[in-house]
Amino acid sequence: MNSRAIRPSGAQLDHLLKLPSSLRTRAYAAAARTATTNSCSIPPPWRPANVLDEWVTREARPISLRQLTVFGRTLTESRLLGSANYVRLELPTRIAHRLRNMQTLPYAALTNPHISHVYELYYSAFELLRKVPEVRNLNDNDKLCDAIKICLKEHLTVIPRLAMGILEIQDSVTSEECDRFMTTLLRSRISRRVIAEQHLALTETFHAPWHFPDAPKPPGAPEDDFVGEIFLKCNAKEIIDKCANTARQLAAKGYGPNVAIPKVIVQGHLNSTFPYIPSHLEYMIGELLRNSISAVVEKHYTDINTPPPPIQILICEAAQHVIIRVSDQGGGIDPSILPYLWSFAKGPRRDTRLQNLGRVPRLAATMQELQQYDHPLPERAGSGERFASSLATLSSRPPDLRLGIGLPMSKIYAEYWAGSLALHSLEGYGCDAFLQISRLGNRNEVLSTRAAMDSL
Template sequence: MINICRRPSAKLSKPARCFRPYSLANGNIPPWRPSNVLDEWVQREAHPISLRQLTFFGRTLTESRLLSSANYVRLELPTRIAHRLRNMQTLPYSALTNEHISHVYEAYYRAFETFRKVPEVRTLDDNDRFCEVLKTTLKEHLTVIPRLAMGILEIQDSVSGDECDQFMNTLLRSRISRRVIAEQHLALNETFHSPWHFDGKKSGTAPEDEFVGEIFLKCNAKEIVEKCASRASELTRKAFGPDVALPKIILQGHLETTFPYIPSHLEYILGELLRNSIQAVVERRGAGRDVPPPIEVLICEAAQHVIIRVSDQGGGVDREILPYLWSFAKGPRRNKRLQNLGKVPRLAATMQELQIPPSSDPDSAEAGSSGEKFGSSLASLSGRRPDLRLGIGLPMSRIYAEYWAGSLELHSLEGYGCDAFLQISRLGNKNEVLSTRASMDAV
C-alpha cells in the first residue's frame, strides 16, 4: 500500500512527508523515503537546450567542456526525474498500486537517488565513473515504455482516459529529454577518447565533422526514408511470407536537403509511418503477387522547416480506431494491446525494435551487433514478432516529432488511403519541448 506520513518537525516550515509505494507483484515494501528530499529537487527548474546549442558546445571539445557537460547532466537528470516522481505521486491510490506503474516508480526513484548522490565531476576519472552510471541506468530503464503502456491500459477504472494520455505524454516527453542529454554526453565522452580527437582540434575529415555527439549535422531525409523503407519491407516479408508483393516507395521533392538532427528519432518516426503504410497496402490487396499501388514520399524543404509527406493507398484508418489514433489509453482492442505489450520485454523506441533480433536473447552479443550504443538507441531490443502490434507507435512518433518543436499529422481518406505529414525544424534552433514542472504541493 501507499503510506504518506506526516511528522511534525521544528526545523521545517511544514511537516515532513514520507512516500512508500507498494508493488502488488511481489509484496516487497520499499524503505521509507522522506519526501522533503524530493521537494528540494522539485523546486529546481530544468534547463532546456536546442540542437544548435548542443552542436556549438560539442563542436570544439576540450577537457573543460567535457567536465562541464558531465556536471550539467549530473544536475539535470535528478531535477527532471524529481518532477516526474511528483507527477506519479499524484495518481490515485489504486493506480499507484498497479504492478507496472509501481515498477516504473521504483525504477525512477532508484535513478533519482543514484544521480542526486553523484559528487561534482572534477577529473576525467570522475567523468568515466559517471559515464558508467549513465550506461547502467539507461539499460535498466529499457523496460519503462512497455510497463507504462500496460499500466495505463490497466488503471482506467480509477483514472480517466484523458488523464492517462496526459500522464503518458508527460512521462515519455521527459524520458526522451533525459535520454537525449545522457546519450549526448556519453557520445561526447566517446569522441573525446577517440583516436581522431586532439583536445578540441580537428584532424582532416574526422567523423566528428559530421557528428557532434549523437547529432548528425548532415541528416538527409532521402537516405533515412530509404533505410527505413528497406527495414519495413523486410519486416513485412517476415510477417506475410517471402513471396508477398510489396508496394514500391517513390521518393519525390527536395531529395538533397540536409539538416541537423538525431537520426534515431527520425528513423523511429519514419519507420512507424512506412511500416503502417506498407502493411496497410499489403493487407488491403492480400498477400498475393499482384503489383500493389506505390507509396509516395514527398520531401519539401522550406526556409525553417522540412516537411515529409507519406501517402499510401491502403484503405485508410478504420472508423472505430480513427478517433483514438493518438491515444495511449483510449480506443478498442485494449485486451489485445495488453497481450502484445506483455510480449515485449524491453522497448527503447528505435527502428530496430521493429525487426526480429538475430538472437532471442536481447542481451546477447549477437543481438547487439546491429550497432548498439549505450543500451538504447540503434539497438535490437526485443523478440517482438513483426506482426505484433502494440498500438503505441503513432502517439509515440508524435511525441518524438514535437520534442524538437515539430509536428505530426495524419489525414485518412476512408476507402482510399492515408496522408501523413511530418514537419521538423531545419535550423535546429528550437529548444526541446519539456514537460511542465510538477507542483511542490501536489502531494
C-alpha cells in the same frame, strides 16, 4: 476496503523514513504488492519522498540542437567537464519531477505492478544520480558515465511497462488523465536520454585519439558532421531509404515469401539536410512506413507476381522546415480507431494491445535479444543503440506485433524538437501522414514545466 483511505500511522511513517533509501524503497514496494490483498496500512513507495522536495523546486534547463552542437563542436577537457556537471544536476532534477508526477496518481493506480515497476526504476536512478559528486576531472567523469550507462540499461523496459500500466489503471484514472501522464513521462524520458546519450558520445569522442585537430583519422572513424549523437547533415532521403528497406524486409519476413510487398517511391527535395538525431527520425519514419506497408498488404493481398500500389513519399524543403509526406493506398483508418489515433489509453483492442506489449519487455531485456530478427544494430545509429536503446526493440518487431503506441509516440518525438505530425485518412482509399521537422535546429526541446506538472 477503500484503498485511497490507507495511510500509515505516525510511528510507522517515522520508522520508514529512518530506513536507508534502498531498504525504504523495497519496503514500500512490498507494501504495494500486498496492499490489494491485505489490510496493510503502509503506503506504496511513492508516498513519503521528502528528499524530492529540493530537486522538484528546480526547473529543468531546456536545450536546443544548436546549443548541443556549438557546445560539442570544439571539445576540450573543460567543456567535457562542464557537460558532465550539467548532466549530473539535470538528470536527477528531471527524474524528480516525474517521480512527483507519479505521486499525484490515486493510490489504486500506484499499486499497479507496471506503474510501481517504473516508479522503482526512477527512484533507484534518482538516488544513484543525485549522489554523484561534482565532476572535477576525467576520472570523475568516467564514474558519472558508468552511472548513466547503468540507468540507460535498466530503463529499457520503461516504455512498454508504462503503456501496459496506463491500459490497466483506467478504473481509477480517466483516459484523458492517463494520456497527459503518459505524454509527460515520455517527453521527459526523451529529454533525459538525449542529454545522457549526448554526454556519453562526447566522452567517447574525447577519449578517441583522432578527435584532436591534427590527428589522422583511422578507417571507420565517425564523420566530422557528427557532434556527439547529432548529425549535422541528416539527409531525409537516406533515412527514408534505410527505413523503407528495413520495413519491407520485416514485412516480407512476417507475411511470407508469397506476398507482394509495396515499393517505396521517394520524390521532392532529395538533397535536403538538417541537424537532427538520426534515430529519432528513423523511429518516426519507420512507424509511418510500417503502418502504410501493413495497410497496403492487407488491402491488396496479392501474390508475389502482382505488385500492390506503391507508397509515395514527398520531401518538401521550406525556409525553416522540412516536411515529409507519406501517402499510401491502404484503405484508410478504421473509423472505430480514428478518434483514438493519438491516444495511449483510449480505443478498442485493449486486450490485444496488452498481450502484445507483454512481449516487448522480454525483447528489450538484453542487446542480444534486440537482434533476434536478424537486424544487427548499426555501427553509427545516431542515438541510443550504442547505449542500449529501447527504440531498436520497437523498430525491429514483426508486423503482427501491434502495440497501439507507435503513432502517439512518434507525435511526441516530432513535437519534442518543435516539429509536428498529422495524419489525414481517406476512408476506402488510403492515408497521408505529414511529418514536419525544424531544419534550423534552433528551437528548444519541448518540456513539461513544474507548473504544468502541478496542474495534473
